[in-house]
Amino acid sequence: MELAPSPLARPFPEMPEIAGMTLRSVRAGYKDWDRADLTLVELDEGTSVAGVFTQSACASSEVEIGRASVAQGLARALVVNAGNSNAFTGYRGREAVERIIAKVAQHFNCPTEQVFVSSTGVIGVPLPVDIANAGLDAAFEAAPCSWEAATHAIGTTDTFPKAARASAKIGGKRIELCGIIKGSGMIAPDMATMLGYIFTDSAIAPGLLQQMLERANARTFSCITVDGDTSTSDTVLAFATGRADHPVLTTFEDPGADAFFAALEDVCRQLAQLVVRDGEGASKFIEIRVAGAASDNSARRIALAIANSPLVKTAIAGEDANWGRVVMAVGKAGEPADRDKLSIGFGGHWAARNGQPLADFDERPLAEHLKGEEIFVEVDLGIGAGRAVVWTCDLTHGYIEINADYRS
Amino acid sequence: MELAPSPLARPFPEMPEIAGMTLRSVRAGYKDWDRADLTLVELDEGTSVAGVFTQSACASSEVEIGRASVAQGLARALVVNAGNSNAFTGYRGREAVERIIAKVAQHFNCPTEQVFVSSTGVIGVPLPVDIANAGLDAAFEAAPCSWEAATHAIGTTDTFPKAARASAKIGGKRIELCGIIKGSGMIAPDMATMLGYIFTDSAIAPGLLQQMLERANARTFSCITVDGDTSTSDTVLAFATGRADHPVLTTFEDPGADAFFAALEDVCRQLAQLVVRDGEGASKFIEIRVAGAASDNSARRIALAIANSPLVKTAIAGEDANWGRVVMAVGKAGEPADRDKLSIGFGGHWAARNGQPLADFDERPLAEHLKGEEIFVEVDLGIGAGRAVVWTCDLTHGYIEINADYRS
Numbered sequence: 001m002e003l004a005p006s007p008l009a010r011p012f013p014e015m016p017e018i019a020g021m022t023l024r025s026v027r028a029g030y031k032d033w034d035r036a037d038l039t040l041v042e043l044d045e046g047t048s049v050a051g052v053f054t055q056s057a058c059a060s061s062e063v064e065i066g067r068a069s070v071a072q073g074l075a076r077a078l079v080v081n082a083g084n085s086n087a088f089t090g091y092r093g094r095e096a097v098e099r100i101i102a103k104v105a106q107h108f109n110c111p112t113e114q115v116f117v118s119s120t121g122v123i124g125v126p127l128p129v130d131i132a133n134a135g136l137d138a139a140f141e142a143a144p145c146s147w148e149a150a151t152h153a154i155g156t157t158d159t160f161p162k163a164a165r166a167s168a169k170i171g172g173k174r175i176e177l178c179g180i181i182k183g184s185g186m187i188a189p190d191m192a193t194m195l196g197y198i199f200t201d202s203a204i205a206p207g208l209l210q211q212m213l214e215r216a217n218a219r220t221f222s223c224i225t226v227d228g229d230t231s232t233s234d235t236v237l238a239f240a241t242g243r244a245d246h247p248v249l250t251t252f253e254d255p256g257a258d259a260f261f262a263a264l265e266d267v268c269r270q271l272a273q274l275v276v277r278d279g280e281g282a283s284k285f286i287e288i289r290v291a292g293a294a295s296d297n298s299a300r301r302i303a304l305a306i307a308n309s310p311l312v313k314t315a316i317a318g319e320d321a322n323w324g325r326v327v328m329a330v331g332k333a334g335e336p337a338d339r340d341k342l343s344i345g346f347g348g349h350w351a352a353r354n355g356q357p358l359a360d361f362d363e364r365p366l367a368e369h370l371k372g373e374e375i376f377v378e379v380d381l382g383i384g385a386g387r388a389v390v391w392t393c394d395l396t397h398g399y400i401e402i403n404a405d406y407r408s
Numbered sequence: 409m410e411l412a413p414s415p416l417a418r419p420f421p422e423m424p425e426i427a428g429m430t431l432r433s434v435r436a437g438y439k440d441w442d443r444a445d446l447t448l449v450e451l452d453e454g455t456s457v458a459g460v461f462t463q464s465a466c467a468s469s470e471v472e473i474g475r476a477s478v479a480q481g482l483a484r485a486l487v488v489n490a491g492n493s494n495a496f497t498g499y500r501g502r503e504a505v506e507r508i509i510a511k512v513a514q515h516f517n518c519p520t521e522q523v524f525v526s527s528t529g530v531i532g533v534p535l536p537v538d539i540a541n542a543g544l545d546a547a548f549e550a551a552p553c554s555w556e557a558a559t560h561a562i563g564t565t566d567t568f569p570k571a572a573r574a575s576a577k578i579g580g581k582r583i584e585l586c587g588i589i590k591g592s593g594m595i596a597p598d599m600a601t602m603l604g605y606i607f608t609d610s611a612i613a614p615g616l617l618q619q620m621l622e623r624a625n626a627r628t629f630s631c632i633t634v635d636g637d638t639s640t641s642d643t644v645l646a647f648a649t650g651r652a653d654h655p656v657l658t659t660f661e662d663p664g665a666d667a668f669f670a671a672l673e674d675v676c677r678q679l680a681q682l683v684v685r686d687g688e689g690a691s692k693f694i695e696i697r698v699a700g701a702a703s704d705n706s707a708r709r710i711a712l713a714i715a716n717s718p719l720v721k722t723a724i725a726g727e728d729a730n731w732g733r734v735v736m737a738v739g740k741a742g743e744p745a746d747r748d749k750l751s752i753g754f755g756g757h758w759a760a761r762n763g764q765p766l767a768d769f770d771e772r773p774l775a776e777h778l779k780g781e782e783i784f785v786e787v788d789l790g791i792g793a794g795r796a797v798v799w800t801c802d803l804t805h806g807y808i809e810i811n812a813d814y815r816s
Contacts, residue, residue, distance in 0.1 A: 054739075056736070056739030056740055057738065057739045057740075057741070057742075057743070057744075057745040057746075057747065058735050058736070058738055058739030058745065058747045058750065059739065059747070085732075087732070087735070088732060088735045088747065088750075088760065088763065088764065088765075089764055089765070090748065090762075090763045090764025090765075091764070092764065093764075122732060123732025123733070123735055123736065124731065124732040124735065124759075124760060124765050125765070126764075126765075227718045227719060228636075228716070228717075228718065229717050229718060229719045229733075229736060229737070229740065230736070230739065230740035232735065232736055232739050308636070309636075309637050310635045310636065310637060310718070310803075310807070310811070311635060311637045311811055314807070314808055314811035314812045315811065315812070317808065317812045318811070318812030320812070323532060324493075324495070324496060324530060324531025324532040325531070325637075327466050327495070327496045327531055327532065327640065328464070328466065328531065328637060328638070328640055329637070330465065330466055331462075331464030331465045331466030331467065331638065331640050332464055332465075332637065332638035333465070334465075335465075336465075337465040337466065338465075339465065339466045339467070339496065340498065342466065342496075351532075352496065352532060354498075355496065355498045356496065356497055356498025356499070356500065356501075356534075357496075357497065357498075357532050357533070357534075395718075395808065396808060396812075397805050397808050399718070399722070400722055400725065400803065400804060400805050400807075400808060403718070403719055403722035403723065403726070404722045404723070404725045404726030404728070404804075
């Protein structure tokens with residue numbers, strides 16, 4: 001199925017080169033299509049790596065192996081296969097990943113723990129090793145490609161290539177961060193999500209990079225949902241080649257660490273929001289702000305209950321300021337709430353305060369706001385200081401069209 | 409919006425009269441429509457009552473008052489308003505319910521605790537008391553109506569009237585149970601659900617009736633979902649007029665209590681399944697059987713994660729045996745699972761066993777099964793003895809159509 005670009009798409013940004021890494025994409029042929037579907041990223045020796053992965057109880061072998069390898073902190077190569085997730089394929093799937101890793105490790109003459117593999121696509125079909133091998137051989141010989149070409153090559157049902165950049169100054173030196181991501185459906189991060197890769201020339205010790213990625217993840221990837229369906233393959237990896245000329249960062253207290261973390265969180269938030277903008281069938285980008293909850297965690301659960309409610313999402317698709325459905329979603333969240341202290345608004349206009357509709361409620365400004373492309377839903381529980389922000393998209397006919405016949 | 413009857417609709421059953429009760433329905437005019445929307449059920453003095461209600465933190469005043477009144481065990485009248493749920497309407501909504509109760513209690517010369525009120529429809533608009541009063545005056549004078557007319561009158565987005573019956577023998581006497589229900593969207597029972605009413609001429613002490621209703625509810629209404637959205641107004645009430653000529657049942661050990669419970673559970677299951685058959689936009693009725701889980705409760709949570717997954721529901725709408733999405737849903741459920749012991753099938757045909765696709769997998773019988781109207785999804789966790797059965801429907805364009813402009 002050829003999909004038109006999401007109406008919420010953003011143009012591909014200008015992305016600088018990152019010293020210490022090279023991108024290559026080739027057509028391995030995991031599906032019968034005429035596009036690149038195998039991406040190989042070569043990283044300088046000594047590149048730090050950090051990663052967060054799906055919490056799914058049915059995670060793929062790629063995720064299992066990647067989680068173990070991240071612990072040793074160094075990366076030399078990344079392989080991304082598009083068109084087949086290799087998830088739930090038993091020992092045959094695991095063998096396929098191990099053979100890819102062995103081949104790449106031999107090529108770069110590095111330990112197997114420094115080779116990372118991700119696969120995305122249909123679940124339940126073992127990755128064909130012969131196709132992967134031929135693809136890798138071609139990739140070893142291929143010319144370097146652009147960020148945009150590599151971003152296309154890692155996508156599946158994505159309707160536009162998604163990337164983000166940021167920079168920071170560390171000890172007077174400018175460092176760059178570039179991130180690319182794929183994801184459109186089966187998006188409901190549970191501490192980690194989708195396939196996302198962030199590259200920087202900064203010099204960061206693996207332990208600190210891991211802490212920073214986890215902290216940024218909790219505020220960005222873990223705060224988006226398209227359909228509430230958590231994937232078996234979600235992976236976000238961060239690579240720091242260390243080619244920038246500044247002292248290695250090892251703790252949050254080091255000069256420049258704050259600036260680097262701010263830039264990392266910025267890239268993560270941009271990438272996370274781009275995934276929502278490419279949510280399957282999306283016509284509206286929705287930001288849900290919950291305040292006054294019992295705790296931040298409680299606020300996040302309530303925000304996700306709203307973001308995952310099909311009735312809220314279809315109302316917004318229909319440009320209907322049906323705030324009663326937001327009440328319903330707060331009520332079902334299973335979190336502390338007091339109906340008579342609850343306030344709900346859209347786009348800066350309250351519809352209901354303290355458990356009842358406003359006496360002089362004028363629906364017109366809300367209706368006007370709902371016609372826009374970016375929708376803000378505001379909820380104040382009125383019982384505490386807990387806050388959260390979550391991003392999602394609406395639920396439209398497009399989602400049904402895409403998912404009622406993706407595999408066929 | 410006029411909706412065509414669900415393709416999964418069932419004909420209205422033959423329903424016997426229940427001694428000790430009278431149904432009346434009139435047009436109060438809660439919306440600008442030409443149909444009855446206020447139903448009054450008169451019950452003989454001494455009628456036992458039991459009830460289960462939504463666990464929503466934002467429950468309506470009707471639910472709050474009903475929950476308190478059920479505790480005293482007796483009912484003389486039931487009023488059902490359709491077109492306005494009166495939920496999230498603050499003190500004005502509560503006053504409206506209290507004034508309806510006071511008026512009906514005066515008419516029947518009974519304590520206010522013996523009058524039950526339910527309201528269903530849009531959230532956030534206080535129930536207009538003048539319309540309710542005029543409607544009640546008309547209902548007091550109206551001629552009795554049929555089961556089918558009353559079932560129509562309590563509906564909102566329902567596309568067909570839903571009712572069920574059963575009978576049992578207690579001490580050689582035949583007793584009857586009749587149930588009616590409304591509900592189509594915002595269906596994700598959390599211990600209780602929707603508006604459902606069950607009437608019997610049997611003689612049952614209120615305490616026992618309450619225990620039986622809770623037990624039946626856990627196996628029936630609590631095992632269905634249309635969209636994962638739990639309503640603010642869910643209510644199921646059971647009334648026993650005691651007109652049947654048998655000794656009053658007071659414990660599960662009394663002769664005939666087993667037979668009565670079986671009949672009650674039968675009616676509850678029929679009613680619950682009818683709600684799924686009228687699920688908004690439904691084209692397939694889906695039964696999800698989970699076995700081999702760590703516990704029954706764990707099995708139910710996994711079954712609900714599958715039943716609420718938009719990706720599973722759209723795949724079934726598209727008649728696609730995409731069992732990988734069932735793997736995803738099991739993985740995200742947050743319950744004990746071992747990927748390498750998991751087996752998944754459709755309609756009695758396994759697609760994957762013990763964590764991988766069958767080597768000699770023949771998709772044809774599964775594809776054939778998916779073309780039917782009743783779909784069976786089977787999951788075996790392979791780690792314990794926990795079991796659950798859950799019913800749901802698929803997710804189609806119809807759901808989007810109905811919910812993107814319900815309120816307007």
